[in-house]
Amino acid sequence: MKLTYREAGSGTPPLVLLHGFPLNSQMWEPQLDALSAATRVITPDLRGFGASSAAPTPYSMSLLADDVAELLDSLELPRAIIGGLSMGGYVTFEFYRRHAVRVAALILADTRPDADTPEGRANRAKMADLVVKDGSRAISDEMLPRLLASATVRGRPGIVGKLRAMMEAATPDSVGAALMAMANRADSRDLLTKIARPVLVIVGAEDTLTPATEVSQWARHVSGVRFEVIERAAHVPNLEQPQTFNTLVGSFIEHVKHTQDHHQAE
Ligand code: MLT
Numbered sequence: 001m002k003l004t005y006r007e008a009g010s011g012t013p014p015l016v017l018l019h020g021f022p023l024n025s026q027m028w029e030p031q032l033d034a035l036s037a038a039t040r041v042i043t044p045d046l047r048g049f050g051a052s053s054a055a056p057t058p059y060s061m062s063l064l065a066d067d068v069a070e071l072l073d074s075l076e077l078p079r080a081i082i083g084g085l086s087m088g089g090y091v092t093f094e095f096y097r098r099h100a101v102r103v104a105a106l107i108l109a110d111t112r113p114d115a116d117t118p119e120g121r122a123n124r125a126k127m128a129d130l131v132v133k134d135g136s137r138a139i140s141d142e143m144l145p146r147l148l149a150s151a152t153v154r155g156r157p158g159i160v161g162k163l164r165a166m167m168e169a170a171t172p173d174s175v176g177a178a179l180m181a182m183a184n185r186a187d188s189r190d191l192l193t194k195i196a197r198p199v200l201v202i203v204g205a206e207d208t209l210t211p212a213t214e215v216s217q218w219a220r221h222v223s224g225v226r227f228e229v230i231e232r233a234a235h236v237p238n239l240e241q242p243q244t245f246n247t248l249v250g251s252f253i254e255h256v257k258h259t260q261d262h263h264q265a266e
Pocket of ligand 1: 019020021022085086087088182209235
């Protein structure tokens with residue numbers, strides 16, 4: 001199995017950023033260089049996306065989490081800050097459930113710990129059928145307007161084009177398999193009160209897929225959480241407002257490093 005990744009910078013703990021659906025590691029381009037000033041940044045293509053191997057059918061979010069643990073093994077990294085956006089967040093929750101000792105801190109962006117509702121699951125099955133029938137274009141037409149703030153759709157054709165290209169590069173098989181893996185994911189709400197690590201939760205103020213009000217509700221259950229809302233952004237604030245996103249994550253990395261040094265000194 002081949003897992004491809006991009007990386008930049010150096011430092012401990014490293015930061016691993018997991019992309020959303022149906023995107024790939026390119027979505028973290030605005031983070032890779034900017035955050036490499038703070039630490040080593042690693043952005044994998046999750047199985048089935050980017051240049052990584054195709055995913056088996058069916059598969060699960062836990063397989064994706066185990067892939068990330070294997071990547072850390074192969075890079076000889078005992079611990080990392082694990083961050084994920086949306087589907088990447090589902091994988092991040094699963095990573096914490098399965099590999100907590102390897103987690104220095106968590107970043108959860110535009111995501112939720114809940115499993116899908118029965119209605120959500122039925123929608124995924126419909127989408128999976130549509131993608132197999134009409135190709136990945138069907139998913140980009142459906143998702144693009146819902147991912148971005150209306151001002152981004154109107155005035156930032158570069159971002160729209162970049163997202164469309166990532167979505168249409170995903171094969172219908174991978175898209176369908178990821179939809180079903182998300183539909184069958186575990187409920188992670190039980191983890192929220194158990195997370196004993198620094199946690200940064202970020203959401204775009206105009207996110208309609210994981211609305212800020214909903215994210216603030218679940219984030220409250222995480223002890224000591226940093227919760228940040230990014231204005232003029234929707235579901236992909238790292239692309240829509242990269243400077244704000246990078247400032248928040250950069251300051252969180254400093255906080256994690258400081259906490260870690262403090263523990264080591266004790
Ligand atoms: C994502 O951005 O990764 C998706 O919106 C997640 C989902 O469909 O649940």
